[in-house]
Amino acid sequence: MANRRDFLKNTALLSGALAFSNIKVNATPNLPAIAADDEQYWKLVRAQFPLSSNKIYLNNGTMGPSPYTVLNEVQQEMLEIETAGRYGGYEDVAIKELSKFLNTKDTEITLTRNVTEGINIACWGFPLKAGDEVIITNHEHVGHASPWLNRAKLSGIVIKVISLGKTAEETLNIVKKAITKKTKLIAVPHIPCTIGKVLPVKEICKLAKEKSIWTFIDGAHPAGMLMLDIKDIGCDVYAGCCHKWMLGPKGTGFLYVSENIRHTVQAYYGGAGVDTGWNLLATPPTYSAYAENGHRYFYGTQNAALFKGIVKAIEFQNTIGRDLIEKRVKSLANYLQDNLLKMGNTIEMMTPVESISKAAQISFKVKDKDVSKLQIQCNEKKIITRFVAENNINCLRVSTHIYNSFTEIDAFLLEVDKFIKA
Numbered sequence: 001m002a003n004r005r006d007f008l009k010n011t012a013l014l015s016g017a018l019a020f021s022n023i024k025v026n027a028t029p030n031l032p033a034i035a036a037d038d039e040q041y042w043k044l045v046r047a048q049f050p051l052s053s054n055k056i057y058l059n060n061g062t063m064g065p066s067p068y069t070v071l072n073e074v075q076q077e078m079l080e081i082e083t084a085g086r087y088g089g090y091e092d093v094a095i096k097e098l099s100k101f102l103n104t105k106d107t108e109i110t111l112t113r114n115v116t117e118g119i120n121i122a123c124w125g126f127p128l129k130a131g132d133e134v135i136i137t138n139h140e141h142v143g144h145a146s147p148w149l150n151r152a153k154l155s156g157i158v159i160k161v162i163s164l165g166k167t168a169e170e171t172l173n174i175v176k177k178a179i180t181k182k183t184k185l186i187a188v189p190h191i192p193c194t195i196g197k198v199l200p201v202k203e204i205c206k207l208a209k210e211k212s213i214w215t216f217i218d219g220a221h222p223a224g225m226l227m228l229d230i231k232d233i234g235c236d237v238y239a240g241c242c243h244k245w246m247l248g249p250k251g252t253g254f255l256y257v258s259e260n261i262r263h264t265v266q267a268y269y270g271g272a273g274v275d276t277g278w279n280l281l282a283t284p285p286t287y288s289a290y291a292e293n294g295h296r297y298f299y300g301t302q303n304a305a306l307f308k309g310i311v312k313a314i315e316f317q318n319t320i321g322r323d324l325i326e327k328r329v330k331s332l333a334n335y336l337q338d339n340l341l342k343m344g345n346t347i348e349m350m351t352p353v354e355s356i357s358k359a360a361q362i363s364f365k366v367k368d369k370d371v372s373k374l375q376i377q378c379n380e381k382k383i384i385t386r387f388v389a390e391n392n393i394n395c396l397r398v399s400t401h402i403y404n405s406f407t408e409i410d411a412f413l414l415e416v417d418k419f420i421k422a
């Protein structure tokens with residue numbers, strides 16, 4: 001608590017030199033009591049974000065707005081790089097902090113630009129041949145569907161598309177039934193972009209392991225939303241990003257490749273950092289082993305400012321407290337779901353009500369109405385949501401993060417009510 005208190009009292013995370021920045025730091029507010037349901041506290045948290053006060057941003061699932069502390073760090077570092085003519089740096093720090101945040105070894109983390117990049121590295125890295133089966137779901141984002149379909153097109157692997165069950169148990173049974181002797185890999189989202197359902201990934205990975213099937217998890221959403229623990233899930237590979245729920249710089253992500261599978265997931269791009277040595281003067285020229293860490297999958301010039309921004313984003317989350325963040329984002333989402341359900345059977349709830357299968361995204365449809373029009377109606381009121389057109393699901397997705405409030409959810413509910421009655 002003392003940590004959180006200091007954070008809000010001093011806004012120490014923000015206070016660094018803003019000399020060249022046109023970002024305005026909000027005045028330091030008075031210190032309130034701190035509790036998960038303390039609206040004063042969360043107002044102060046909101047004040048850490050430049051996010052327009054007249055905007056109700058309920059689309060963190062697409063992009064997580066960064067707080068000042070992250071923006072300031074990135075700006076400062078960019079200025080420092082350009083002033084000093086400095087090259088590189090901070091990769092190791094970002095990797096170390098990410099590995100602590102995700103509970104992995106630091107040698108298992110690769111820095112990427114986004115989730116899609118991590119998915120592509122994994123998709124091409126697994127040694128799959130024509131006829132091998134890969135299980136995915138009918139709730140994939142283009143960033144997860146497209147790489148696998150491309151691999152199927154070019155390598156002849158077979159993509160088996162499963163549906164999701166209403167409960168975690170049902171989903172697990174569907175996965176079980178889809179497995180055949182030819183299944184080599186199960187590649188599923190932890191939380192799909194569509195309906196906010198939390199898949200039973202730990203159980204899926206356990207099942208896969210028993211059958212010697214590899215596992216890949218598209219983890220675009222959980223980092224920064226849940227107390228994500230990748231080792232506990234037990235997957236082989238997990239791709240995530242820092243620019244959604246972690247509220248970090250845009251164009252930053254991570255790929256976890258378990259050390260147990262490092263020698264199986266082939267690196268296909270060469271470059272600085274990928275290998276342990278090469279010699280063009282030898283005859284024939286030599287190329288030695290790949291790096292015994294996540295660097296075997298990334299290379300070349302990187303932006304140190306973004307890496308520093310990742311570290312700041314982690315610091316920001318840790319200062320508030322990851323447990324408190326998870327509680328808060330879930331309580332906002334539960335409030336939204338409960339109130340939508342109270343509107344009766346006009347609402348077709350897409351997100352499960354089972355608590356283990358939901359987190360901070362609620363998706364729904366309105367009976368006999370096109371909810372893309374509700375999205376437009378909300379936009380006009382500066383309430384930002386996401387229409388889910390993927391795979392003809394056609395629902396509206398609402399994401400709740402720490403900068404949101406119950407009052408904002410009420411404003412959204414009012415729009416839903418008007419839409420139903422119109």
Ligand SMILES: Cc1ncc(COP(=O)(O)O)c(C=O)c1O
Pocket residue numbers: 061062113114115116117141143144189191192193218220221241253
């Ligand atoms: C489930 C899921 N997977 C993958 C992606 C692609 O993420 P990125 O844009 O970071 O590549 C997204 C983006 O919204 C997503 O929701």
